[in-house]
Amino acid sequence: MYILGIESSCDECAASVVQDGSTIRSNVIATQIELHKPWQGVVPEIASRLHTRWIWSVVEQALSEAGINKDELDGIAVTNRPGLVGSLLVGLSFAKGLAWSLGVPFIGVDHIRAHLYAPHLENDIPYPYLGLLVSGGHTVISIVRSFDDIEVLGTTIDDACGEAFDKVAKYYDLGYPGGIAIDKLSSQGDPKAFRFPSPNLHKGDHVFDVSYSGLKTAVINQLDQFLNPGFDKTKENIAASFQKRAIDILIKKVKRAVEFTGIRTVVAGGGVTANSYMRTSLTNLHEVTTYYPSMELCTDNAAMIAGIGYQYLKVGETSDFSENAKARVPSFKRGYP
Ligand code: ATP
Ligand code: MG
Ligand code: FE
Numbered sequence: 001m002y003i004l005g006i007e008s009s010c011d012e013c014a015a016s017v018v019q020d021g022s023t024i025r026s027n028v029i030a031t032q033i034e035l036h037k038p039w040q041g042v043v044p045e046i047a048s049r050l051h052t053r054w055i056w057s058v059v060e061q062a063l064s065e066a067g068i069n070k071d072e073l074d075g076i077a078v079t080n081r082p083g084l085v086g087s088l089l090v091g092l093s094f095a096k097g098l099a100w101s102l103g104v105p106f107i108g109v110d111h112i113r114a115h116l117y118a119p120h121l122e123n124d125i126p127y128p129y130l131g132l133l134v135s136g137g138h139t140v141i142s143i144v145r146s147f148d149d150i151e152v153l154g155t156t157i158d159d160a161c162g163e164a165f166d167k168v169a170k171y172y173d174l175g176y177p178g179g180i181a182i183d184k185l186s187s188q189g190d191p192k193a194f195r196f197p198s199p200n201l202h203k204g205d206h207v208f209d210v211s212y213s214g215l216k217t218a219v220i221n222q223l224d225q226f227l228n229p230g231f232d233k234t235k236e237n238i239a240a241s242f243q244k245r246a247i248d249i250l251i252k253k254v255k256r257a258v259e260f261t262g263i264r265t266v267v268a269g270g271g272v273t274a275n276s277y278m279r280t281s282l283t284n285l286h287e288v289t290t291y292y293p294s295m296e297l298c299t300d301n302a303a304m305i306a307g308i309g310y311q312y313l314k315v316g317e318t319s320d321f322s323e324n325a326k327a328r329v330p331s332f333k334r335g336y337p
Contacts, residue, residue, distance in 0.1 A: 001074040003313065004062065004098075005306025008051045008091030009083025009111050010136070011042045015059040016302035017066035017073075021310035022121055026065035027296065027303045030058050033177060040170045048086030055094050062302070073104055075318070077309020080108035081326035082137070088325035096321055105318035107309045110329060111300075112138055115269040117147055117308040118293040118301070125291055130263050132254055134278070135270030136162035136179075139250070141208050141257050142332065144267065147311045152332045153257050154208025157201070161246060162272045164212040168242055171220045174235055182239045183275050189240030193231035194223070196245040198252075208257055210249050215242070243277055251281045258288055267291045274298035 002025070007014040011032040017025040032050050036042050063070055078095035080088060092108065099106035115138075116131045130153075131144035139156040159167070162179055169178025174185060196218050199211035218226055219242050226241075227233060254266060266288050272278060273292045282290045297303060312318065 001310060001313070002066070002068055002072055003306040003310045004059070004073050004076045005302035005304070005309055006055070006059065006076065006078040006091045006095050007111075007300055007302040007305050008055065008087050009079045010087060010300060011036055011047050012300040013051050013054045013058050014300060014302035015055075015062035016306050017062055017068060018121070018303055018306035018310060021307050021314070024121055024303045025068070026062045027301060028058050028062045028065065029296070029301055030054050037176050040176050041166070042084070044084045044086055047084060048090055051087055051090035055090060059094070059098070070098070070102060073102060075099070075105045075107060075309060075313045076102075077107040077109050077305050077312070079111045079114065079305055080319075080323060081110055082329045083111060083325075083327065085325050085327040088327070092323070092325050100321065105313060106321070107312050107317070108319040108323045109305050109309055109312070112140070112329075113148065113150065114304040114308045116144060116150070116267065117311075118269045118297040118304040119267050119291040120147070121297060121303055121307050122294060123291050125265070125267055128263060129265035129267045130254065130257050130261065132250070132266060132268040133270045134161045134250065134268065134272035136160060136166065138270065139210055139212075140332070141253055143261060143263065147308055150332050152334045153261075154206075154210065154253055157206070157209050157211050158213040159216060161210070161212060161250065162270070164216045164246055165243075165272065167216055168219050168238075172235060172238060174239060179271060179275065182243055183277075185236050185239035186243045186277065189234065189236030189238070190231065191240040191244035193228060193237035194226045194241035195228055196226050196241055198245065198249060208253050210253055212246065212249075215245055215249070243275070247275065247278045247281055251285070255285070258285070265289045265291075269293055269298065271299040
């Protein structure tokens with residue numbers, strides 16, 4: 001079965017053909033990074049206008065690279081939540097129109113579940129596992145029982161992890177996009193230069209939660225007081241020390257979740273999973289099998305949309321053409337605590 005996936009929730013205009021939920025036949029990503037760079041962040045109005053201009057050629061390229069004709073498609077999956085509503089509407093409307101004209105089902109997909117599906121495109125991963133989603137807008141530690149069943153153990157109580165990378169990079173003018181810039185600078189810095197604080201979330205309802213606003217404030221507003229003697233206040237040292245702390249905060253909670261649940265498989269997804277220190281830390285988890293996507297599948301892409309779309313289609317779950325775009329989704333059901 002061939003599923004066309006379409007992703008336009010933010011600044012990536014992407015289309016992909018995936019066969020039987022796991023074989024990537026094409027994965028086209030037209031990024032708008034350069035066009036938002038002057039603002040050091042995504043400008044929603046510009047993003048949706050560019051999606052409108054690009055989407056047809058991106059889809060055509062995905063079909064041609066896959067070597068198939070649009071009449072051979074068995075379904076069309078598209079991100080319809082969460083994201084920038086104007087951007088989402090472009091992909092959603094396009095997908096509905098194409099599905100209608102071809103007479104095939106269309107499936108509206110949750111972008112966050114799709115990020116966690118991405119590693120399944122490259123590996124056979126048995127359920128259940130601990131799911132770690134770390135992206136620009138979300139930070140979630142969960143028990144994943146199926147592609148659709150995610151029980152949240154912990155989440156951020158304020159900023160998302162990727163958002164903290166982006167804000168620190170923007171403040172110190174480290175480069176855009178912020179996460180990649182910090183990752184690069186870190187390789188020339190010393191993570192011991194600054195001793196940034198760790199959030200104090202050890203008790204009760206918060207044992208698996210994380211927080212990034214305190215770390216962000218420390219890095220941006222109170223830099224001097226965290227500098228260790230003998231180190232310099234360089235961009236590289238700021239980046240390396242921030243990066244280590246930001247990732248360690250998460251890894252500590254992942255270890256706690258492994259201990260608590262006894263589940264020894266950790267599957268990570270989302271843009272921050274592209275971070276080199278994050279990848280090393282996950283790989284080094286003791287007596288735990290870890291999976292994370294290859295670089296191209298960490299950040300926004302349409303292969304993950306087509307992949308999870310196939311799983312819904314397989315169990316007969318398709319969307320009605322009245323399905324709308326949603327900027328936000330209700331939070332996932334919270335398990336423990
Ligand atoms: P969401 O998926 O929550 O809706 P999003 O789609 O904007 O948000 P992603 O595309 O998954 O998020 O990832 C983008 C985020 O990943 C940004 O915050 C970016 O800084 C971060 N990121 C990308 N590469 C790296 C890296 N190498 N190190 C750290 N962060 C990174
Ligand atoms: Mg992006
Ligand atoms: Fe994303």
